[in-house]
Amino acid sequence: MNDAFIRDLSEIVKTENIKVNEPLNAHTYTQMGGNADIFVTASRYEEVEQVVKFANEHNVPFTLIGNGSNMIIKDGGIRGIVLSLKRLDDIQVDGTRLVAQSGARIIDASREALSHSLSGLEFACGIPGTVGGALFMNAGAYGGEIKDVLTEAVVVDREGNLKTLAAEDLDLSYRTSNIPDNGYIVMEARFDLKEANYDDIKAVMDDLTFKRESKQPLEYPSCGSVFKRPPGYFAGKLIQDSDLQGKGIGGAEVSKKHAGFIINKDHATATEYIDVIHMVQRTVKDKFGVELEREVKIIGEDPES
Numbered sequence: 340m341n342d343a344f345i346r347d348l349s350e351i352v353k354t355e356n357i358k359v360n361e362p363l364n365a366h367t368y369t370q371m372g373g374n375a376d377i378f379v380t381a382s383r384y385e386e387v388e389q390v391v392k393f394a395n396e397h398n399v400p401f402t403l404i405g406n407g408s409n410m411i412i413k414d415g416g417i418r419g420i421v422l423s424l425k426r427l428d429d430i431q432v433d434g435t436r437l438v439a440q441s442g443a444r445i446i447d448a449s450r451e452a453l454s455h456s457l458s459g460l461e462f463a464c465g466i467p468g469t470v471g472g473a474l475f476m477n478a479g480a481y482g483g484e485i486k487d488v489l490t491e492a493v494v495v496d497r498e499g500n501l502k503t504l505a506a507e508d509l510d511l512s513y514r515t516s517n518i519p520d521n522g523y524i525v526m527e528a529r530f531d532l533k534e535a536n537y538d539d540i541k542a543v544m545d546d547l548t549f550k551r552e553s554k555q556p557l558e559y560p561s562c563g564s565v566f567k568r569p570p571g572y573f574a575g576k577l578i579q580d581s582d583l584q585g586k587g588i589g590g591a592e593v594s595k596k597h598a599g600f601i602i603n604k605d606h607a608t609a610t611e612y613i614d615v616i617h618m619v620q621r622t623v624k625d626k627f628g629v630e631l632e633r634e635v636k637i638i639g640e641d642p643e644s
């Protein structure tokens with residue numbers, strides 16, 4: 340990717356929104372990861388459509404990043420273009436319908452619903468991702484999930500075309516959707532909520548926040564629960580019963596407060612963090628015969644040795 344490539348790209352996105360060799364540890368919750376060759380911040384839907392077409396024409400790999408709260412980026416960074424939609428963060432409410440752009444935080448969508456006395460997004464009040472990231476993996480907590488309230492999504496497809504899909508078209512199920520398989524970029528989500536009493540909604544959100552703050556090691560960088568719930572078990576309990584809490588490699592450690600979390604305790608590298616994930620998977624498999632499947636995504640390149 341030479342100067343001419345950047346010059347052509349800057350005809351789509353303003354130059355100040357294109358960063359070369361951008362450190363990605365500033366864009367992830369774990370505060371780890373190498374550099375992106377090119378980091379683009381989009382602020383209009385048309386820019387996203389055109390950047391996808393541009394990447395296709397130039398055969399350049401293309402990666403989407405939300406709030407970086409469910410991904411580990413390896414220490415070698417990401418080749419090609421990394422696209423952020425965080426500036427597309429508008430949220431509008433009309434009656435019981437809430438429309439949020441993909442870069443808005445799902446926490447803010449939940450707060451906006453509260454401020455209009457609308458119920459349905461309380462479960463999301465402590466999930467630190469964007470709306471786009473939440474749809475990607477059908478985020479959920481405390482019995483609620485995106486699938487319960489989403490009616491439609493506006494996406495950009497692999498060819499760079501904008502389309503509107505019904506929620507059912509996204510195959511949302513436990514922590515998955517067909518968004519990655521189809522290569523969709525979520526641009527906007529439309530939720531159908533219910534009128535309710537403000538104080539009742541607030542009480543639920545306060546209770547969930549209290550539960551989260553008392554149980555999760557929010558004082559350290561992490562990517563939340565690293566593993567999915569294995570059928571018939573709880574990942575945290577299996578890890579706890581394997582005596583892994585407090586065990587670590589380098590600066591990464593299995594949290595003493597919540598066994599399902601691996602924290603970046605002291606300037607961990609992504610390699611160390613991933614090694615701890617493997618250590619946990621191996622130990623739980625040896626001890627209980629259960630395979631722990633990762634919820635968090637690992638992307639990017641290994642560092643050059």
Ligand SMILES: Cc1cc2nc3c(=O)[nH]c(=O)nc-3n(C[C@H](O)[C@H](O)[C@H](O)COP(=O)(O)OP(=O)(O)OC[C@H]3O[C@@H](n4cnc5c(N)ncnc54)[C@H](O)[C@@H]3O)c2cc1C
Nearest residue numbers: 405406407408409410468469471472473478479480525563
């Ligand atoms: C402390 C903590 C607590 C958490 N608690 C919960 C919880 O209770 N429940 C839960 O479900 N999750 C939880 N998470 C995980 C995480 O917040 C969610 O998975 C969130 O939905 C990820 O959103 P993100 O914007 O950070 O996505 P990222 O981590 O940036 O990206 C994750 C994936 O989504 C893709 N993606 C991002 N934006 C888009 C888009 N616009 N279109 C298409 N694909 C996109 C990315 O390419 C990537 O593959 C927690 C994380 C932390 C750190």
